Amino acid sequence: MQASLVPIRIVQQLPSNQDSADLKTIGLGDDGFEYALKRIEDHPLLPISEWMGYQLSRAVGLFTPDFAPVWLDEDTPAFGSRWEQAAQIGVPPHPVELANFFGGSMRQLNEPIFGVDAFLPNDDRHGRNFMWRSTSAGTVPLAFDFSRAWLITGLPFGKHPLQADSTTLAMWSYLKAQFGYQVPAQVFQKIATLPDEWLQRVLDAAPHQWIAGFSPKPTIEFWVQHRQQRCNEAMSLL
Template identity: 35%
Template sequence: MSLLPVVLVDEQPPEPGASKDLLWIGLDEQDRRYALKTVEPGHKYLPLTEWLCYQLCGLAGIITPDFAVVTRLDGTEAFGSRWEETARQFSPGKVSDAEFIGWLARARADVSAMFALDAFMPNDDRHLGNILFTQSGARLRALAFDWSRTRIFEPWPWAAGCNSAMVWQWLMGPNPPLVNLKETQDRMDRIQAITGQQVEAILEAAPELWRDNFDCAAAGRAGRQATHTMTPNIAHYGVLSHYPQPNRTEHANIGIVVFLADGSVRVHFGQDLKKLRAMDPQVDLDAVRSWETGLPKMLAGQNLEQATTFLQHFGQWKLSGNLGKFSYTDEDNYLLRVANALHSL
């Protein structure tokens, strides 16, 4: 964030095709450009939302373009995100599929980190064009920008079918994934450590015009509640393996059985069971997947020791003797952890 006042000397409309929330680009005396977010009739808290999210990024170690409160030609104050002149940005007409995936792979840690805040706030509009790629020495960095469609501290998850959810699902699809789940969780932990008082102080530091009738104290309380409801739970899990011939050691890991703190059980199979079919052509994959719901019902009422003992000899299936464990905060976070465990099979 710029500590010196930024006064604009020129303002221009953006090029066609820019974000619908970007109405002006401002230039200061040194010809540095800023993407401006201003108070608008349909989104009066637009600059305040950007201000809060950029500040939270700084506290959580998520990199963004530089930003500042800028004074416009009419004397009003706008949120200004410094224009990254040398940054690269996704455009299907200019960047090939292979090139773009290469960018994401090289900047995996940064991309993973930004989705932590997108999930926490939540921000429904992290589309592929809302990531800037810049070269820092030999390292390619990914910068997060544009939180215009953030719902400040509203409950998770993302809105069904929103850009953030679809992009995250796509990033999780390749093998290996284009995101690092540990990096996402680490940044989520740092965000959770931000107090409600810090959130309130950030909001109170914004220009008064941006805060018109906005309850900063209530937002701070909402931030505390969001942190409180994300207190980690501990789950134990074992790897479920299929043995085509019980008397031989050859087997395929097919999924995990998760034992939750409340005594319930959940079963998750890998998305791709081709290895299982190749090893045992007689396997009915639909029958296998039916046990995602059938097995928890069968294990209902059993404690952890009873359930794990029962699964040591479950037909051609066997549960690993040693259980792993992971922490999670809510359903979305739980599914991230499960995906990570399945990926490591």
């Protein structure tokens, strides 16, 4: 899905009716699926930041919605995350929902998402920024929505560390106290041992229009030279 052989073209754009400050548009693709669209016009670095968040999540073994570059016209690619009917908690959440989706065995499945968030960093992981898919093997969380992560927060590799009053750390603190969440050390180990050329490949696979808003060399150098240090610093936040 990430590298479709047949380009997906958006045939209709509609205003989002979701309760989200960052998701402005839903697009209907010529493949018959709906996509949450993150467009260059929303922010020049928004599509590439979402691309990185999803790619990194997949690289360390997390589930995400299917995603791909989708084309608004012949020259304008947006980041498209396939819209699916997956569960989210209500507003305000019911205690039973919190226990079912964040407690028990769900803890070990949700924890790694915070590891990716702390590394990038992503300061906006709150209760409605979790989604769960029902599968034959059970319920699994989906890592999605990196609209306030990575390059969006600052070059060359995001504004780090997360602030103590960030939504992400507030949510982590709540889950740690309520359900005994623990630092997902394995995720940081996986990130640290990804190949040095991994990020270059991720950027090369993205539409060139998404890279036009920044110079990628310092970002790639940071990945190669400071990835382990960022992992250590991110781990100490959780």
